[in-house]
Structure formats: structure tokens, C-alpha cells
Amino acid sequence: MAEMQLKNVSKRWGNFIAVDDFHLSIPDEEFLVLLGPSGCGKSTTMRMIAGLEEVSGGEIWIGDRVVNKLEPKDRDIAMVFQSYGLYPTMSVYENIRFPLKVRRIPKDEHHERVMRAAEMVELTDFLDRRPAELSGGQRQRVALARAIVRKPTVFLMDEPLSNLDAKLRVSTRAQIKNLHHELRTTTIYVTHDQIEAMTLADRVVVMNKGVVQQVGTPLQIYDRPANTFVASFIGSPAMNLMNGTIENGVFTGKGVRIEGLSKTVTGPVTLGFRAEDATPVTSGGEISAPIFSLELLGEASMVSVHAGGALVAVKVPKSFSAEIGDIFGASVPASICHLFDRDTGERIG
Ligand code: ATP
Numbered sequence: 001m002a003e004m005q006l007k008n009v010s011k012r013w014g015n016f017i018a019v020d021d022f023h024l025s026i027p028d029e030e031f032l033v034l035l036g037p038s039g040c041g042k043s044t045t046m047r048m049i050a051g052l053e054e055v056s057g058g059e060i061w062i063g064d065r066v067v068n069k070l071e072p073k074d075r076d077i078a079m080v081f082q083s084y085g086l087y088p089t090m091s092v093y094e095n096i097r098f099p100l101k102v103r104r105i106p107k108d109e110h111h112e113r114v115m116r117a118a119e120m121v122e123l124t125d126f127l128d129r130r131p132a133e134l135s136g137g138q139r140q141r142v143a144l145a146r147a148i149v150r151k152p153t154v155f156l157m158d159e160p161l162s163n164l165d166a167k168l169r170v171s172t173r174a175q176i177k178n179l180h181h182e183l184r185t186t187t188i189y190v191t192h193d194q195i196e197a198m199t200l201a202d203r204v205v206v207m208n209k210g211v212v213q214q215v216g217t218p219l220q221i222y223d224r225p226a227n228t229f230v231a232s233f234i235g236s237p238a239m240n241l242m243n244g245t246i247e248n249g250v251f252t253g254k255g256v257r258i259e260g261l262s263k264t265v266t267g268p269v270t271l272g273f274r275a276e277d278a279t280p281v282t283s284g285g286e287i288s289a290p291i292f293s294l295e296l297l298g299e300a301s302m303v304s305v306h307a308g309g310a311l312v313a314v315k316v317p318k319s320f321s322a323e324i325g326d327i328f329g330a331s332v333p334a335s336i337c338h339l340f341d342r343d344t345g346e347r348i349g
Contacts, residue, residue: 002028002062002063002153002154002186003025003026003027003028003061003063003186004025004026004049004060004061004062004063004154004186004188005024005025005026005059005060005061006022006023006024006026006045006049006058006059006060006061007023007058007059007060007061008021008022008023008057008058008059009021009022009023009045009048009055009057009058009059009060010022010055010056010057010058011041011044011045011048011053011055011056011210012056012057017210018041018044018210019041019044019045019048019210020041020210020211021058021211022045022058022212023058023212024205024212024215026186026188027186028186029184029185029186030186030187030202030203031177031180031187031189031200031201031202031203032186032187032188032189032201032202032203032204032205033188033189033190033191033196033197033200033201033203033204033205034046034188034189034190034191034205034207035191035192035193035194035197035204035205035206035207035233036192036206036207036208036213036233037192037208037233038192039209040207040208040209040210041207041209041210042190042191042192042207043158043190045190045207046156046158046188046190048060049077049154049156049188050072050075050077050079050156051067051070051071051072051074051075052072054068055068062075062076062077062153062154063153075154076152076153076154077152077153077154077155077156078099078146078147078148078150078152078154078155078156079147079155079156079157079158080140080143080144080147080155080156080157080158080160081143081158081159081160082158082159082160082161082162082163083163084131084139084140084142084143084163085143086131086139086142086143086146087131088130088131088132089130090130090131091127091128091129091130092118092123092126092127092128092129092130092131092134092142093114093118093127093128095131095142095146096114096117096118096123096127096142096145096146096149097110097114097149098146099146099149099150100113100114100149100150103150113149114127114145114149116149117145117146117148117149118145120145120148120179120182121141121142121144121145121148121175121179122141122175123138123141123142123145126138135168136163136164136165136168137164137168137171137172140160140161140163140164140172141172141175143160144160144175144176144179148179148183151185152185153185153186154185154186154187154188155185155186155187155188156187156188156189156190157176157187157188157189157190158190159190159191159192160172160176160189161173161176161191161193161196162191162193169196173196173199173200176189176200177199177200180200189201194233194234194235194236195236197218197234198218198222198234199218201217201218202217203215203216203217204216204217204218204221206221206229206230206233206234208229208233213226213227213229213230214226214227214230221234222234222235224338224347225239225272225338225347226346226347227340227344227345227346227347228241228270228272228340228345229345231272231338231340235274237275237302237313239272239273239274239338240272240273240274240275240310240312240313241270241271241272241310241340242256242270242271242272242307242308242309242310242312243268243269243270243271243308243309243310243342244256244268244269244271244308244309245267245268245269246261246262246265246266246267246269246339247266248263248266249261249262249263249334251269251271251337253271253307253308253309254306254307254308254309255287255288255289255305255306255307255308256286256287256307256308256332257286258271258286258332258333258334258337259286259334260333260334261334261337261339261349262339262349264349265339265348265349267342268342269339269340269341269342269348270339270340270341270342270345271308271337271338271339271340272337272338272339272340273312273332273336273337273338274336275302275312275313275314275315276315277332277336278314278315278330278331278332278336279314279330279331280303280314280316280320280328280329280330280331281329281330281331282329283329284329285329285330285331285332286330286331286332286333287305287307287312287314287328287329287330287332288327288328288329288330289305289306289307289327289328290305290306290324290325290326290327290328291303291304291305291322291323291324291325291326291327291328292304292305292306292311292324293324294320294322294323294324296318297315297318298318299318300315300316300317300318301315301316301317301318301320302314302315302316303316303320303322303328303330305328305330314328314330
């Protein structure tokens with residue numbers, strides 16, 4: 001059991017900065033998700049923690065020791081990758097047992113530990129099979145069992161669900177969440193999928209271009225994104241972001257006028273709101289524009305219109321009926337609006 005700390009950790013290749021000054025304490029038992037688009041530096045951060053990549057600067061602490069110079073095998077962490085990394089000639093049982101052999105764990109403990117790990121991921125019926133005789137989801141569960149069996153201080157998981165189809169991804173995700181609940185092992189999980197981040201994380205670290213954009217609980221990040229990058233990365237659909245100008249607390253842009261905003265902000269701004277926070281109205285809405293598209297989602301529908309220089313989405317009841325081109329009005333009160341600096345993208349209200 002241990003807290004982990006990343007102190008000003010960075011990674012450079014020549015002039016290219018892949019990870020810039022990453023600074024974070026990860027309390028014992030936390031499920032931390034590193035989230036960001038492809039190339040943002042999340043895998044590099046993970047690989048530095050694992051010891052597969054040297055840091056260019058900074059320190060990585062696990063408990064009360066700096067692990068920068070330790071070999072991966074001496075860091076007491078277990079990794080799960082998207083590619084499973086199973087040994088094809090070994091049975092499921094032997095694959096799960098392998099880390100115990102390598103670490104010279106007393107033989108009389110092996111059977112019980114393997115069986116317990118297999119049970120936790122529901123693999124007891126498959127122990128005699130080889131990896132080729134398993135589905136993708138079952139293979140990933142073998143990889144999870146192999147990580148669990150070691151009882152490491154920290155789990156590192158790099159996009160473990162990305163090779164699975166949509167349905168399996170959901171069930172394996174639930175299994176990972178349940179495992180963390182049972183084992184309480186500090187876990188660092190890398191993904192570019194914001195839904196995985198929202199559903200699994202105690203805290204999310206949103207990264208872009210090697211720089212941490214925001215750290216917070218899923219709800220903090222969803223409810224108060226620190227900047228337009230986070231606002232447009234979290235949520236499905238992403239937050240609507242419109243450009244316009246504020247004077248005396250009134251935001252105006254093409255096809256939109258919103259009153260009652262902060263009077264301390266003036267000039268050009270980016271205004272954001274979430275599709276589900278706005279409501280359709282028959283007259284007098286802050287947004288009024290012709291319908292560009294109307295999509296049925298199942299439990300609701302989504303109307304899109306051009307306003308404030310963007311295509312903005314508003315969630316409407318599935319009973320809503322209209323045609324493309326009809327004028328659509330939406331209530332977008334000041335209370336649901338987020339204000340961002342037009343140039344820097346940082347939250348200003
Ligand atoms: P993905 O989701 O695609 O795996 P990521 O966020 O995990 O992306 P990283 O793999 O951490 O991104 O890579 C971060 C940046 O560092 C990328 O621009 C990548 O091209 C670069 N990079 C990674 N490894 C090297 C290397 N060995 N030499 C030079 N640049 C590298």
C-alpha cells in the first residue's frame with residue numbers, strides 16, 4: 001500500500017517535449033485515469049512510471065522511495081496492455097501462474113493464488129485452454145488475472161479495453177471497476193475514451209500536447225471544465241462552444257442573445273453550454289435558428305443548429321417533431337453558461 005508522487009516529471013526527445021512538468025500526488029487506493037487524445041503523452045507518462053522509459057527530468061516516488069533508477073521488475077507494479085501479452089504455448093493456468101514463478105514466490109502458495117485470481121475474473125472454467133482458444137474479452141481477463149496474482153503496489157493499465165468490441169468493453173470495464181473495489185490497489189489507467197474515464201476514475205487527469213489541462217473528479221471536470229480543450233473533450237456530445245461578444249452582461253453572437261451574464265467580463269468571449277442543459281421553446285428562446293439536423297438517440301433526440309459561429313446541439317424529448325429547416329428556439333439561460341477567454345481558452349466565468 002503506498003502513495004505515489006510524480007514530481008515535475010518530464011520527457012523530451014531532442015527538442016520535442018512529450019510530457020511537460022507533470023506534478024501530481026496519487027493517494028493510496030486511488031483509481032486515476034490519464035485521459036487525452038492520441039499523442040498527448042499519456043502512454044509516455046505511464047511508461048516512465050513503469051520504468052520502461054527513462055525520465056528526462058523530475059522524480060517518481062512510490063511510497064517513501066524514489067524509483068527513477070529502479071528496473072521495472074523492482075518497482076512492484078503490474079501492467080496490463082491492450083495487446084494482452086499472453087504466452088501462446090502456455091495454458092491459462094500457467095499464464096496466470098507465471099509471475100509467481102518469475103518472482104520465486106514459494107510454490108505451495110501458487111495454486112491458491114492462481115485459483116483466487118481466476119475466480120475474481122471468472123476464468124475458472126477456462127484454466128486448461130490456450131490463449132488462442134479464448135475470446136478477446138477472456139484473453140484480457142487472463143491478463144488482468146496475471147496482474148492480480150502478484151498483489152502489486154500499483155496497477156498500470158494502458159488502454160486495456162481498446163481491442164474489445166463495444167459490448168465486451170462495457171462488461172470488462174465493469175469487471176475492472178469491481179476488481180478495484182475488491183482489491184483497493186492504486187491504479188493508473190490510460191485511455192483516450194472519455195466515457196471510460198468518467199465511469200472508472202476516482203480522479204481524471206486530462207492531458208493535451210504533453211501538458212496537464214485539469215485534474216479532478218469526473219464530475220468536477222464535467223461540471224467545471226478548466227478550459228475549452230477540456231470542455232470539448234469531455235461529454236457526449238461535447239460542450240457547445242459559441243463565439244460572440246459580452247457587453248453589460250449580455251452575450252450576442254450570430255443567432256444567439258443571452259442576458260444576465262457576468263458584468264465583469266466584456267469583449268469577445270467563447271460561451272459554452274451542454275446540450276442537455278438547454279431546453280426547446282416555442283418562442284422567446286436565447287437561440288433561434290433553422291434546424292440543421294435532427295437525430296434520434298433512443299431515449300431522446302438531438303437537434304443541431306448553427307449559432308455563434310458553431311454547430312450547437314440541444315437535447316430534446318424523443319416526442320419532439322420538426323423538419324430540417326424549421327426555425328428552432330432553445331432556452332439557454334445564463335445559469336447554464338460557461339465563459340472562456342477567446343484567446344487562451346481558459347475559464348473566466
Ligand atoms: P496514443 O493514445 O496514440 O498512444 P499517447 O497520448 O499515449 O497517444 P504517447 O505515446 O505518450 O502518446 O506519445 C506522446 C508523443 O511522444 C507523441 O507525439 C509521440 O509521437 C512521441 N513519442 C513517443 N515515443 C517516442 C520516441 N521513442 N521518440 C520520439 N518521440 C516519441
